[in-house]
Amino acid sequence: MDKLLEVREFDTITGNVDFENDEKYKYLDTATFHNLVEFIHEFSGDEKNADALDFMHISYKRNVGDIVTIKNYVGLIQMNSGYQIQILPKISFDSGEDTGNKETKRIFLKMLKSMKDFPSKVFNDSSLKVDRMNLYEIFINMYLQEVRQLVKRGIKSAYVGQEDNLKFYKGKLLTSQHIKTNMAHRERFYVAYDEFHPNRSENKLVKATLLKLQKLTTSTENSKEIKQLLTTFEMVEPSTNYTKDFSQVKIDRNTKDYEMLMQWSKVFLMNKSFTTFSGKNTSRALLFPMESVYESYVVQQIKKVLGPAGWEVSSQDKGYYLFMDPRRQFALRPDIVCKRGDRIVIMDTKWKSLINSEHANYGISQSDMYQMYAYSKKYETSEIWLLYPLNDEMRDYSDIEFESGDGTTVRLHFVDLTRMPETLEELRDKLEVIES
Numbered sequence: 001m002d003k004l005l006e007v008r009e010f011d012t013i014t015g016n017v018d019f020e021n022d023e024k025y026k027y028l029d030t031a032t033f034h035n036l037v038e039f040i041h042e043f044s045g046d047e048k049n050a051d052a053l054d055f056m057h058i059s060y061k062r063n064v065g066d067i068v069t070i071k072n073y074v075g076l077i078q079m080n081s082g083y084q085i086q087i088l089p090k091i092s093f094d095s096g097e098d099t100g101n102k103e104t105k106r107i108f109l110k111m112l113k114s115m116k117d118f119p120s121k122v123f124n125d126s127s128l129k130v131d132r133m134n135l136y137e138i139f140i141n142m143y144l145q146e147v148r149q150l151v152k153r154g155i156k157s158a159y160v161g162q163e164d165n166l167k168f169y170k171g172k173l174l175t176s177q178h179i180k181t182n183m184a185h186r187e188r189f190y191v192a193y194d195e196f197h198p199n200r201s202e203n204k205l206v207k208a209t210l211l212k213l214q215k216l217t218t219s220t221e222n223s224k225e226i227k228q229l230l231t232t233f234e235m236v237e238p239s240t241n242y243t244k245d246f247s248q249v250k251i252d253r254n255t256k257d258y259e260m261l262m263q264w265s266k267v268f269l270m271n272k273s274f275t276t277f278s279g280k281n282t283s284r285a286l287l288f289p290m291e292s293v294y295e296s297y298v299v300q301q302i303k304k305v306l307g308p309a310g311w312e313v314s315s316q317d318k319g320y321y322l323f324m325d326p327r328r329q330f331a332l333r334p335d336i337v338c339k340r341g342d343r344i345v346i347m348d349t350k351w352k353s354l355i356n357s358e359h360a361n362y363g364i365s366q367s368d369m370y371q372m373y374a375y376s377k378k379y380e381t382s383e384i385w386l387l388y389p390l391n392d393e394m395r396d397y398s399d400i401e402f403e404s405g406d407g408t409t410v411r412l413h414f415v416d417l418t419r420m421p422e423t424l425e426e427l428r429d430k431l432e433v434i435e436s
Helices: 030-042 099-112 135-153 175-181 201-216 220-233 242-247 256-269 290-309 366-379 422-435
Strands: 004-008 012-014 056-061 065-070 073-078 084-088 158-166 189-197 284-289 312-315 320-323 329-332 336-340 343-349 383-389 400-403 409-415
Touching: 004 099, 012 030, 030 056, 030 065, 073 135, 073 290, 084 099, 084 135, 099 135, 099 290, 135 201, 135 220, 135 256, 135 284, 175 189, 201 220, 201 242, 201 256, 242 256, 284 290, 290 312, 290 336, 290 343, 290 422, 320 366, 329 366, 343 366, 366 383, 366 409, 383 422, 409 422
Parallel strands: 004 084, 343 383, 383 409
Antiparallel strands: 012 065, 056 065, 073 084, 073 284, 158 189, 312 336, 320 329, 336 343, 400 409
């Protein structure tokens, strides 16, 4: 797993050796580039599954040849050759380029930790050499820290059915096996019994995951941690039938400690991802939609900033529809609804880089503005905000707003991901100015 290409969103990948040292392109050797193209076609979509072509765009550029551009998804791709492509979000830094993408990775991990199905509660990135680890190794480390927490609390045991030929009677005599086995051993009993034992499905899956990660990791730290953790699972048999064991997992009050681990064991053992791809088992795609990651992070942070100021903040608000007759149709679900007293403020996050062109409406899509107008009318509020990530082109802009002429105002706020929560405190102060 030592063959790795690190790119950021919107970087252009080429297999043309003439552009190997060109700063405008990321280069892959011809064979690996063709493998990437095959990988993209392999993960084709249908009614239930996402299509890789929706975010990994294959095109042709004169004098360069075929090129691949990746947008709106970040994470790690491993092709069947073993070659990996690590995709990081495009984040703007006031100080200029983030050499080595070290800070980009740290910010991205903070964003991921805001997602409810991400193993973030015990993850400590300060102890990791983030600049040396690729994302897959970081994800492995996150999983190991979750297992470490489980071990500290104690792995769960359960009554597990056993069969054995014992020198004493225990449980239920299995007559046919007893007669067959003990014709010459009257002192023995072939019995079935229940034993309180850690060899339950959850632990079997964790052990199977640890054994698989032991083969995959190239990190000395991760390898050492796996070796130590496996000693706790010595009495547990590793799962050999993943589907069967996952079907037997029941998360309740007693097994709550396993909930996150089971999600991630499924990712590692069955090549599942946080996106709905379908492809060959020899390929792996651990990818995250940046729209969802960005929304989750902003919602988490904005609750921390606006909550103490008396705002009630909810996400993905339900209950409003664009049409009510002949039935409720076209649900409206703004990303963020802020309420304080009789005041309602609607906010929507958009993971998109705007452009410095008033004539082109700064690159804001017409459909987004229609959506904001509908929110305004249905929620009966004039205060609508679009929250875009700050980029270099829009760094000097602070106040952009649009007036509909009939009571709707859409304002823009640029979220500086390198300055959280200060950038949202600035948004809070803007809200206070408007109210006064």
